[in-house]
Amino acid sequence: MPKTEEQCKQIREDMRSRILKNASLYFARNGFGDTKIGDLAKHIGIGQGTIYLYFKSKEELFEEIRKNADNKDQVRNLEKVSKLPLPAKTKIDMISADMERKLNNDEDYVVKITIVSQLMLEQEETLYENDLYKHMAKIIRQGQKEGSVVKGDPVYLADLYWGTVYMYALKKLFVNECKMVTRETLARLLEV
Amino acid sequence: MPKTEEQCKQIREDMRSRILKNASLYFARNGFGDTKIGDLAKHIGIGQGTIYLYFKSKEELFEEIRKNADNKDQVRNLEKVSKLPLPAKTKIDMISADMERKLNNDEDYVVKITIVSQLMLEQEETLYENDLYKHMAKIIRQGQKEGSVVKGDPVYLADLYWGTVYMYALKKLFVNECKMVTRETLARLLEV
Amino acid sequence: MPKTEEQCKQIREDMRSRILKNASLYFARNGFGDTKIGDLAKHIGIGQGTIYLYFKSKEELFEEIRKNADNKDQVRNLEKVSKLPLPAKTKIDMISADMERKLNNDEDYVVKITIVSQLMLEQEETLYENDLYKHMAKIIRQGQKEGSVVKGDPVYLADLYWGTVYMYALKKLFVNECKMVTRETLARLLEV
Amino acid sequence: MPKTEEQCKQIREDMRSRILKNASLYFARNGFGDTKIGDLAKHIGIGQGTIYLYFKSKEELFEEIRKNADNKDQVRNLEKVSKLPLPAKTKIDMISADMERKLNNDEDYVVKITIVSQLMLEQEETLYENDLYKHMAKIIRQGQKEGSVVKGDPVYLADLYWGTVYMYALKKLFVNECKMVTRETLARLLEV
């Protein structure tokens, strides 16, 4: 019995997602060069050839992962929060609570942030001009005016904040039952 | 006419160190799989074959680097500091100043800490039983009694501290002109 | 759609045999060091990588060939003949006829005996304690009692006999249209 | 104290001979491809570079060995014997006694004959047109007329004879305390 057009498409889409999801984790853990297509396929539980039905090359699969791993949602959310009519302290607490929750419960987010961070590390010159940094710096500046955030270069502090988030994402990825950062600790990075 | 025994040994030792030093940086930046022996040799400015006069294989070179990258000095120094008859706050400030200095000026240290940290991440179960963590936790406990260090699990705090140092080592390795963590920020991770 | 389990196994077994058979000839002619995997693969008509799907290394392929090239069949057959209730002369004639036939028509045998002989040459101390030698010596002793075989150390004569067979196997391997030893000549090595 | 011209030349000649002699044995045992210059040098007890002071390349060293290993003396001697006014049987006995002696006592001869034979095996088409074969065949023909040599193709018999000598040279080279062929056995290969 031939499947309907719709089913067919769905099945393809599912397999593609399955590969992407698994490959993301694999690449994040091992890096590009240490990830072998054969191992990856075995890990997913499919044949090597199958990967090439969905992606032209290892390179393209990697690119796709990087593309998927953008942090637009994150940036958008951050922008929204930064524009709320609230004290900076409250904003920072909200963001930190959100981060704590995601780091603990959202594995996709953990993988994503690891990949994004590695990308950011490699594109050195633009690291500090990142939107994530800009919005965070804005909140920090607000907090400094309000006296709730420690003195210092706002971009330096934003870098400290996101760097810490990245570090714990890395830990979550590699260490079983790792001690996860709390919202309080994250907030304390910035607050007086 | 052959060189004297002494010269010979010296020359061999120098070349071995030169390879190890350069390869450390290369492996730390690129990982194992993305490091090509050919590129590495070219980067060092020697022939490919020369590497194999000093190391049996790429694998062995990598292992040698990991072996060399222990942090015994660091641990010893930390232990010494922890036993000094000083307030915990002073100890933390001393350690933080030392870290700031090393992260800024000692490239070998930066490479070493990156490698050690990756090793520690991979040996998950023992991460928190590390000597580095133990000595730091001891100082933190002292500080908590003295009221100079924030409340909370001392091992969690030690992990936060060393994780931050690792994160900035990574940054130093990848990002040109990165904003380096200050001794004040490091101290503030622990101090009230 | 994947092949059936059965087909798969058969195909793999066939390829393995094909490689072994061709490599045997190649190694026997050229020795280990002068056999290039690239040349061998080209000669077999397969890719270089294919060889490594079936054998871990050139070394292992060589060992496998040596392992396969035992002369158990030969020894068993010789033992059987030696126990027949026949005059030694008849036995020697039977064996010689068999050898003549195999040297002329059975290329696999020629390759095998060349490899086995080289193995035997390398394991010097046990050369004369070989089963092939023992059974032949027994027949020779019988013949000496019956007056049909020349006087002399039976092991020396067995060595002469098998050495001659080896020599002609070598010739067959290297010399096109070589003058092959006849059963009469082989028999005359031993018979009065 | 500078050596005289004469001494100098002598020393050079000695080293050259030493290398040639050792390399001959090494190549005869292991073949060209399995002989590594490094191993050979170590075996001789000199530095690798030293070999290149006397021979342009491994190839040239090998060629030199092959050139030295001609059998002109052997051929000349055989020709002389073949022309003596003696019965073929006597000639064969003389040659066989000579062979027995050389195989037993003259290691240089053993190495030489091994190399020459390998050369002859490789130049297939001319094997049976070799001078060694021609002179031997002539003696055999004489013997057949005199009734002292077995019937059959004289070249086939010459091949059997020299093949046997080659085989025992090989044995001598590889097998410690090998059972060496006797002059009687050699003679019996041809004589009735």
Place this chain on the structure above:
DNA sequence: CATGAATGAGTATTCATTCAT
């Protein structure tokens, strides 16, 4: 579509040759 055996370009490793001492 899915598979995994086969391929060969790319990478690791060896070894004949050079050369500074």
Place this chain on the structure above:
DNA sequence: TATGAATGAATACTCATTCAT
């Protein structure tokens, strides 16, 4: 002249990619 560390071309081996089934 003799040496052996250094070199890089040649060779062994791996792994991304293809393709017959």
